[in-house]
Amino acid sequence: MKNYRFMILLALIVINTGFTKAQTIQIDTTQISFENKLRPSIGAQVDPGKDELNKAWADYLNKNYKIKLKGFGLFSTKEILSAEDVTIAAVSDRRMNLYTRIISLAAGSEIKIFASYGYDIFIGSTNYPKEYQTLRGILSNFLLKYMNDYYSDGIKSISKEIKSLSKDKVKLLRSVDKNNKKILKMANEIAITNATIKSSTEETIKAVEKTAKLTNDKATLENDNASATVKVQLIDEKLIKLNDKFDQMKLKRSNLI
Numbered sequence: 001m002k003n004y005r006f007m008i009l010l011a012l013i014v015i016n017t018g019f020t021k022a023q024t025i026q027i028d029t030t031q032i033s034f035e036n037k038l039r040p041s042i043g044a045q046v047d048p049g050k051d052e053l054n055k056a057w058a059d060y061l062n063k064n065y066k067i068k069l070k071g072f073g074l075f076s077t078k079e080i081l082s083a084e085d086v087t088i089a090a091v092s093d094r095r096m097n098l099y100t101r102i103i104s105l106a107a108g109s110e111i112k113i114f115a116s117y118g119y120d121i122f123i124g125s126t127n128y129p130k131e132y133q134t135l136r137g138i139l140s141n142f143l144l145k146y147m148n149d150y151y152s153d154g155i156k157s158i159s160k161e162i163k164s165l166s167k168d169k170v171k172l173l174r175s176v177d178k179n180n181k182k183i184l185k186m187a188n189e190i191a192i193t194n195a196t197i198k199s200s201t202e203e204t205i206k207a208v209e210k211t212a213k214l215t216n217d218k219a220t221l222e223n224d225n226a227s228a229t230v231k232v233q234l235i236d237e238k239l240i241k242l243n244d245k246f247d248q249m250k251l252k253r254s255n256l257i
Contacts, residue, residue, distance in 0.1 A: 024252040040124030041114035151253035
């Protein structure tokens with residue numbers, strides 16, 4: 001009986017561990033260095049790049065909370081984006097400063113948000129747990145919607161590219177098949193023509209010229225086929241990568257928290 005209970009407990013641990021690892025978005029309780037001090041923040045690492053995430057987050061805040069992030073420039077963007085002296089009713093009726101830092105990673109980007117009620121009064125999980133959890137929920141809701149759209153658009157784009165490449169592959173293979181039939185026919189004509197060559201008569205000269213042309217045309221088609229075969233191989237390699245990326249995006253979208 002004890003062994004049976006142990007096996008059930010072990011299975012639950014494995015299932016829960018696998019589920020945690022499978023989650024696409026992991027919202028972290030973290031810290032950030034700001035004004036020479038560590039401040040409580042909320043962060044996550046995601047697949048989209050820095051610039052597109054910056055824009056999406058700014059648009060989200062503006063649309064849903066009438067908050068405009070400052071720090072965007074024509075040629076560069078500040079490391080810390082800010083919205084000072086603003087109110088987010090869901091968080092608190094007090095005015096606050098909201099800060100955002102988005103940086104590029106080797107794959108994707110990292111977003112961190114933090115807020116303060118004034119100088120050195122930063123919202124954290126210990127001093128303002130309700131407000132902190134609400135800010136966490138705002139970031140989570142944004143990422144859930146944004147990443148769902150991001151993966152959905154990516155899936156559509158990849159699907160379209162796979163379809164286009166597959167059509168190109170079919171065209172190339174049909175061309176190779178058509179050329180192979182022509183090559184076989186030319187090879188037979190060359191063999192028949194060569195059999196008629198007996199002496200340096202006028203007919204023989206014409207036969208030689210015909211053989212030369214057929215041989216040249218046959219070589220051209222063979223070169224075309226060789227080139228088409230290489231293209232098909234490259235398409236196959238690209239299709240493997242695209243299908244793998246397609247499957248990963250579908251999995252990540254299905255595992256959004």
